[in-house]
Amino acid sequence: MKLLGYVFRVILALAAAAAFIGAVWSAAFYITEAAAAALHWQPHPLARYLAASYLGLILFALASAAIGLLTRGRQQRSWQALQRAIQQMARGDFRVDLPADLEEQHHPLARIAAGIQDMAANLQAMERMRQEFISNVSHEIGSPLTSIRGFARALRSGNLSEEQRLRYLDIIEAECVRLSRLSRDLLQLTVLDADPHAVRPAPYRLDVQLQQVLLQLEPQWMDKKLDIQAVLEEVVISADEHLLDQVWLNLIHNAVKFTPLGGRITVHLERRDDRAVVTVSDTGPGIAEEDQPRIFERFYKADRSRHRAAGGSGLGLAIAKKIVELHGGTISVQSRPGEGAAFTVVLPLRPPGSPPAAATAGES
Ligand code: ADP
Numbered sequence: 005m006k007l008l009g010y011v012f013r014v015i016l017a018l019a020a021a022a023a024f025i026g027a028v029w030s031a032a033f034y035i036t037e038a039a040a041a042a043l044h045w046q047p048h049p050l051a052r053y054l055a056a057s058y059l060g061l062i063l064f065a066l067a068s069a070a071i072g073l074l075t076r077g078r079q080q081r082s083w084q085a086l087q088r089a090i091q092q093m094a095r096g097d098f099r100v101d102l103p104a105d106l107e108e109q110h111h112p113l114a115r116i117a118a119g120i121q122d123m124a125a126n127l128q129a130m131e132r133m134r135q136e137f138i139s140n141v142s143h144e145i146g147s148p149l150t151s152i153r154g155f156a157r158a159l160r161s162g163n164l165s166e167e168q169r170l171r172y173l174d175i176i177e178a179e180c181v182r183l184s185r186l187s188r189d190l191l192q193l194t195v196l197d198a199d200p201h202a203v204r205p206a207p208y209r210l211d212v213q214l215q216q217v218l219l220q221l222e223p224q225w226m227d228k229k230l231d232i233q234a235v236l237e238e239v240v241i242s243a244d245e246h247l248l249d250q251v252w253l254n255l256i257h258n259a260v261k262f263t264p265l266g267g268r269i270t271v272h273l274e275r276r277d278d279r280a281v282v283t284v285s286d287t288g289p290g291i292a293e294e295d296q297p298r299i300f301e302r303f304y305k306a307d308r309s310r311h312r313a314a315g316g317s318g319l320g321l322a323i324a325k326k327i328v329e330l331h332g333g334t335i336s337v338q339s340r341p342g343e344g345a346a347f348t349v350v351l352p353l354r355p356p357g358s359p360p361a362a363a364t365a366g367e368s
Contacts, residue, residue: 006253008009016281023335024302027117028063029064031060032057033056036052036055036056040052040171046090081103082117086120087114089124090120093124093127098125098127099128100123100124102117103316122267137303140303144317144318148182149179151286155172155173155176159173161319186319187316189317189319189320190217192315193302193319196323196326200330203244203331205243206245207240208244210241210243210280211236213245214252215234216251220253221257224261228263229265230267231269232268232270232271233269233271233272236272239274239275239280239353241353244327247327248327250321250323250329251355252284253284255347257321258316259345259347261316262286262288263286263287264288267284267286267287269284270285271283272284273286279351279352280351280353281350282349284346284347285344285345286344287344288344289307289341289342289344290339290340295307296337300321300325300335301318302320302322304316304320321335333349334350336348
């Protein structure tokens with residue numbers, strides 16, 4: 005297809021050149037004829053032929069020079085526009101708008117112009133994300149600090165009952181825990197973003213890991229008298245155990261956090277071909293349909309009023325998604341408001357690109 009286009013363009017250029025030469029020599033011929041008639045000049049045919057030829061050459065040179073000047077001017081303007089765009093981007097202003105004629109097809113600079121325009125659009129999007137991120141982080145840091153300051157002031161006022169004093173101290177402690185969790189989560193996301201090879205896979209039993217995470221969270225689900233069901237097939241996976249710990253902790257912790265007293269949480273693990281499928285479902289309030297595509301975004305909280313009391317920063321699912329994707333897997337949610345939520349993680353039993361023998365070594 006590309007070759008066909010190239011051949012077509014060459015034929016077009018040759019035809020244009022032939023038409024141009026034809027037009028110039030015809031003009032030279034008619035001018036010579038008209039001049040001879042006007043001057044009543046009856047030269048030898050050879051002299052007439054030579055006169056027309058010389059005139060043709062002169063016209064050809066003049067027309068070529070004029071065309072060259074015109075296109076050079078246009079090309080110079082295009083280069084200058086590109087240069088200005090690059091300088092503008094170097095100053096940190098990514099609102100680059102290159103002239104439309106630069107984007108014309110087959111223009112020699114068109115590809116560079118399109119590349120610069122794309123780069124500017126991507127940098128602009130990244131800059132917007134960066135600003136949004138900073139504003140989210142300052143909000144997440146600002147609100148616990150305001151709360152800590154308020155309760156510290158109240159404590160200083162003195163005329164408080166012992167019960168009030170203890171409650172305020174509990175709140176201050178909870179806000180501090182929230183802040184340190186936020187800093188830990190931010191650090192983890194930064195590390196994962198910076199190093200796509202942060203995954204250190206090794207074979208281990210996924211079912212055992214899920215059991216351990218459930219045990220680790222026992223105090224929380226016991227407090228809420230939750231019914232925990234674990235249906236775990238024996239599965240050996242080659243993955244980063246430490247990172248996946250975080251995924252299961254975040255998912256099961258959310259399930260415990262959002263499920264009301266006496267509810268049920270089910271953790272299900274099965275092997276499907278060369279994949280492990282883990283589902284964490286609960287009987288909590290579920291997630292509204294419009295929120296479902298967004299809950300994996302950084303700082304996104306579906307129900308802000310309820311969430312404030314729950315104390316999350318909206319980073320848990322973003323971290324889980326990042327880790328799962330680094331393992332070549334997927335994470336999704338199925339939920340109907342009022343009927344609970346089910347999070348499904350599908351992971352390859354071996355990380356992408358690993359030699360099959362390395363991973364099967366530990367399988368039972
Ligand atoms: P956080 O760390 O603050 O809990 P997440 O990223 O884990 O934030 O969760 C993002 C949003 O998804 C939360 O606002 C919460 O409303 C919603 N969510 C997550 N898990 C559940 C669940 N099991 N049931 C209902 N809502 C949930």
